[in-house]
Amino acid sequence: MGGLVLIDRVLQGLGWLALGAFVLALLGFGAALPGYAAVRHPVALLGAQGVPHALGFNLLGLVLPGVLAMALAVALLRRLPAAGWRLRIGGQLLLLSGLGLAAMGLLPLDAEDLDGPASRLHASAWLLWLVAGGAGLLLSGLGLRAQVSPALGWRALACAGVMLAAALWPWPMPALAQRVAFVAWLAWLALAGWALPRLDVARG
Numbered sequence: 001m002g003g004l005v006l007i008d009r010v011l012q013g014l015g016w017l018a019l020g021a022f023v024l025a026l027l028g029f030g031a032a033l034p035g036y037a038a039v040r041h042p043v044a045l046l047g048a049q050g051v052p053h054a055l056g057f058n059l060l061g062l063v064l065p066g067v068l069a070m071a072l073a074v075a076l077l078r079r080l081p082a083a084g085w086r087l088r089i090g091g092q093l094l095l096l097s098g099l100g101l102a103a104m105g106l107l108p109l110d111a112e113d114l115d116g117p118a119s120r121l122h123a124s125a126w127l128l129w130l131v132a133g134g135a136g137l138l139l140s141g142l143g144l145r146a147q148v149s150p151a152l153g154w155r156a157l158a159c160a161g162v163m164l165a166a167a168l169w170p171w172p173m174p175a176l177a178q179r180v181a182f183v184a185w186l187a188w189l190a191l192a193g194w195a196l197p198r199l200d201v202a203r204g
Contacts, residue, residue, distance in 0.1 A: 011071075011072065011075045011193060012193045012194050013193065014068045014069075014071055014072040014075070014189070014193050015068070015069075015072055015186070015188075015189030015190035015191070015192060015193035015194070016190045016193065016194075017068055018064070018065035018068040018069055018072075018186055018189050018190075019065075019183070019186040019187060019189065019190050021060055021061065021064045021065050021068070022061050022062075022065045022182060022183075022186055023183070024060075025046075025056075025057055025060040025061030026038075026043065026046070026061055026179070029046045029053055029056065029057040029060075029061065030046060032052070032053060033046060033051065033052065033053070038175060038176065038179065039173055039175060039176055040175055041175055042174075042175050042178055043061075043175075043178055043179060043182065044104065044108070044109040044122060044126075045109070045111060046061065047061070047062060047104075047105060047108045047109065048108055048109040048110065048111040049108050049109070049110045049111065049112075049118065050111070050112070051111070054108060057105075058104075058105035058106070058108055059105060061105070062101055062102065062104045062105030063102045063105035063106060065098075065101055065102075065186065066098045066099065066100070066101035066102025066103070066104075066105065067098070067102055068098070068189075069094065069095075069097065069098030069101060069189055070095050070098035070099060070102070072094070072098075072189055072192065072193050073091050073092070073094040073095035073098060074095065075193075076091040076094065076192060077091040077092065077095070084143050084146070084147055085143075086139045086140070086142050086143030086146075087139070087140060087143035087144065087147065087148075089136075089139050090136045090137070090138075090139035090140030090141075090143055091136070091140070092136075093132045093133070093135050093136030093139065094132075094133070094136045094140070094189075094192075096128060096132035096136075097128070097129050097132040097133035097136055097185070099128065100125050100126070100127075100128030100129030100130075100132060100133070101125075101129045103125035103128065104122060104125040104126055104129065106125075107121040107122045107125050108122060109122045110122075129185075130163075130164075130167050130181075133163065133185045134160055134163055134164045134167075137156050137157070137159055137160035137163065137185070137188055138156075138157065138160045140153075140156050140188075140192070141153045141154070141155075141156030141157035141159075141160060142157070144156055145157070148195075149195070152191065152195050155188075155191055156188055156191070156192075159184045159185065159187055159188040159191075160184075160188075162180065162181070162184040163180075163181045163184040163185050164181075166178070166180040166181035166184065167181040
């Protein structure tokens with residue numbers, strides 16, 4: 001019984017660990033790169049080919065949070081064998097979104113050739129993260145609101161709204177908006193992980 005409680009605690013912390021890894025990597029590697037400014041430069045520049053410490057950022061800031069997101073998605077899906085379709089598909093989309101984030105770190109941007117094959121692969125991974133993440137948050141929010149916790153469902157929908165608005169709307173400072181989108185998605189991971197015990201009772 002104690003072992004199961006420990007596993008639950010570890011799973012509950014996956015989302016917070018993913019959020020912390022991304023934020024610390026962004027701040028740390030950004031500060032270490034001369035001339036890098038969060039208000040002007042995209043997140044992916046820190047991991048672009050030829051940039052100092054790019055491998056470290058890609059592993060800690062993108063691959064690690066992506067893998068943690070996939071692990072959390074698997075845990076969520078295991079808790080929801082009898083849940084409604086919205087929660088099940090939302091969990092599957094979270095898995096794909098985590099895969100997209102990890103792929104962004106494994107397929108780094110080529111800052112010298114934004115139309116080249118490497119940059120196109122990176123853009124495809126970003127699109128997978130965005131589409132799967134946004135749709136997954138929306139479906140999870142609707143399912144949670146109806147089956148588990150209205151408050152938790154509304155938080156998921158709020159994170160989805162912030163993520164999609166920040167990523168898709170033409171804001172004056174797109175680099176900052178991109179960071180808001182990432183943090184909104186990661187914030188949902190933290191909330192979802194913390195709510196794992198309540199999801200045991202979800203039924204559809």
